[in-house]
Amino acid sequence: MNIIRIDDxxxxxxxxxxxxxxxxxxxxxxxxxxxxxxxxxxxxxAGRFEAESVLVLENRLAGMVETLGLAPDTMPVYIASGTVMDAISGFHMHRGILAIGRKGMAASVDEVLAALPERALVAVPVGISNHDNIGSIFRNAAAFGADAVLLDQTCCDPLYRKAIRVSVGAALKVPFAVGGTAGELADALTRHGFEQLALSPAGKADIRDIRRPKRLALYLGTEGEGLPEPLLKRLTTARIRMAPGFDSLNVAAASAIALHHFTEASD
Amino acid sequence: MNIIRIDDxxxxxxxxxxxxxxxxxxxxxxxxxxxxxxxxxxxxxAGRFEAESVLVLENRLAGMVETLGLAPDTMPVYIASGTVMDAISGFHMHRGILAIGRKGMAASVDEVLAALPERALVAVPVGISNHDNIGSIFRNAAAFGADAVLLDQTCCDPLYRKAIRVSVGAALKVPFAVGGTAGELADALTRHGFEQLALSPAGKADIRDIRRPKRLALYLGTEGEGLPEPLLKRLTTARIRMAPGFDSLNVAAASAIALHHFTEASD
Incomplete structure (x- = not known):
């Protein structure tokens, strides 16, 4: 390991x-x-992104050796005391370890789609501007074996610090691309042979009655406004059945239910 | 309405x-x-809790009339300017409306259970100390028609401000009680004729294969440690199927999937 002590x-x-x-x-x-x-x-x-360096609390290094052994030997591992580390990061770093990664060249929507297997499940968040929700959607995508996430241009960045943290790293694992509008994403998914399902409280079918096609794209909208009307007109729609009188579901919870329904992971 | 202007x-x-x-x-x-x-x-x-008073931004009052009409006429509605309201609450109140409620006498576990219908679904969070997670579990309980929530003594308070907010009010609607240990809750649920299911990554059955019994209690544990071993030994266990290599699910997401599976709400 390329350990470098930082005192200043x-x-x-x-x-x-x-x-x-x-x-x-x-x-x-x-x-x-x-x-x-x-x-x-x-x-x-996952190795999808290059780690530029790591900064770790000196008294946490021993517990991180296994993790750091997964990184290239040449990657700098900066160690510092708690005081120095807090002075660098500007807040109390109770987690004790940080890494800086490089975003690299973003893949296009067509590139991500072209790399998918014949059977594929893709999550498509539209208008999700909350980092907790984007992080949770990635976490659920990874947990239920979605092959990619396509975000419309109004979603927030899944590589924002909090989104990565909430995703428990899934944002660094599941391939994703940021598209233009939701309509342009739908065009691309059609070209690549995807059946497309929009999750909506006003959806026609109960999601439990929908069988997984070979290639499926699952659209997730915001809690307030939902998916754009033109998109709902164009796509098949499905709803998640709820109790009367409290028709309110967080989009991350909705993604968990829908992706779990379609997961084909073996036990 | 009992409107009272506050300038100081x-x-x-x-x-x-x-x-x-x-x-x-x-x-x-x-x-x-x-x-x-x-x-x-x-x-x-819901009317489960008494609202003591409301504090609302003066320029938001018009938009709140319908909501406030649901409260007793005698309840004080304090109105204030933005400056005064921020000075009172100590932070910028962009939501523009607050209420103070009274917790009242807490119901016991046995009282809550005795009041349930013949067919009933109960969520049982154990050791959930995060207000986001408790709030989300209540939200999902309301969305999928759970009849009550029983919390073991190590869970955080569902009437904490953030938990109520994240629950979108479900913590004020779904009946709940705080028990002793998880084992004592299991004793009470047994006395009341509940079948009891513990959700665990190591669970024996796939939750999709489990049919809803007449009375069902669903146990939810923490992400890290999960449910206590003695409880897992005592109860039937079920898992949520996940993709290999990313066996990580937030407890709120798990509650959404499991409660949705068991919901009997009509469309």
Whole structure:
């Protein structure tokens, strides 16, 4: 391991870790921040993104050796005391480990679709601007074996720090692409032979009655406005059955129910 | 409506609204805080808890008339300017409406169980100490028609401000009781003729293969440690099928899938 001790919070080698929270708002020039052992495990195992470096609390290093062994030997592992680490990141880092990754070249929607197997399940969040919800949708996509996530242009960034954390790393594992409008995503999915299902409280069929086709795209809209009307007119619609008088479901919960229904994972 | 204008943030009539966030940590002597129009609708419609008063932004009053019409005429409706309201609550109140409710006498586990219908579904969170998760479990319980929630003594308070908000008011609607240990809850549920199912990644049956009995209690454990081993030994266990390599599901998502599976709500 390429372990480097950092004693000065102003050391230029740890500049990407400065003021983690404030810089969430202004972007990071092609980089993302991953936090915690479980997320770093996914980052290194999935290998979809390059890890530029890791910053770890000195007294946590021993517990991280196995995780860090999954990363390339040459990757710098910066270690620091709690005081120095907090001074760098700008808040108390109780998780004790951070990584900076590179976003790299974003794949296009067509590239992601072209790389999918013959049988494929794709989640399509539309207008989801809340990082908790995007993170949870990725987590559920990974848990139930979705092959990709396609986001319309109004969704938030799944590589935002909080979205990665909530996804428990799934945002670093499940292939995704950001498209244009939902209509343009539907055009692309049609070209690639996908049947397309829009989840909506006003959906025609009960999702439990829908069988999984070979290639399925599942659209998820916002809680308030739902999916855009033109999209609902164009696609097959399905609803999740609820109790009368409390017709209110979080989109992440809806994605869990629908993706679980369609999962073909073996036990 | 009993509308009372407040110009002085130190007015003793709005004392329960002072420093909302700080007082989350120290408790409120039998009171809870409900935020937002949707949650207040549930508070007034469900009628399980008494609303002591409401504090609303003056320029939001017109949009709240229908909601406030659901409350007793005598309930004080305090109105204030944005500046005064922020000075009272201690943070920027973009939702524009708050209510103080009274927790009242807590029902016992046996009382809640005795009041249930012949066919009943009960959610039993064990060790869930995160308010987001408790709120989401209540929301899903309401959405899928669970008749009650029983919490073991190590769960957090569902009437904590954030839990109520995340539940979209379901914590004010679905009857609940806080028990002793999970084992004591299981004893009570047995006495009341419930079949009991523990959700666990190591569960024996796939939840999709389990039919709903007349009276069912569904146990939900924490993400890390899961349900206590003695409980798993004692109860029937079921798992939610997941994809290989990413065996990680949030407890709220798990509750959505399991409760949806057992819901008997009509369309």
């Amino acid at each position: 919070p102003a050391d230029p080698r740890v500049a990407p870790y400065l003021d983690i929270r404030e810089r969430d708002l202004v972007g990071r020039e092609g980089r993302f921040v991953a936090e915690g052992k479980v997320v770093l495990n996914v980052l290194f195992c | 943030p130190a007015d003793p009539r709005v004392a329960p609204y002072l420093d909302i966030r700080e007082r989350d940590l120290v408790g409120r002597e039998g009171r809870f805080v409900a935020e937002g129009k949707v949650v207040l609708n549930v508070l007034f419609c």
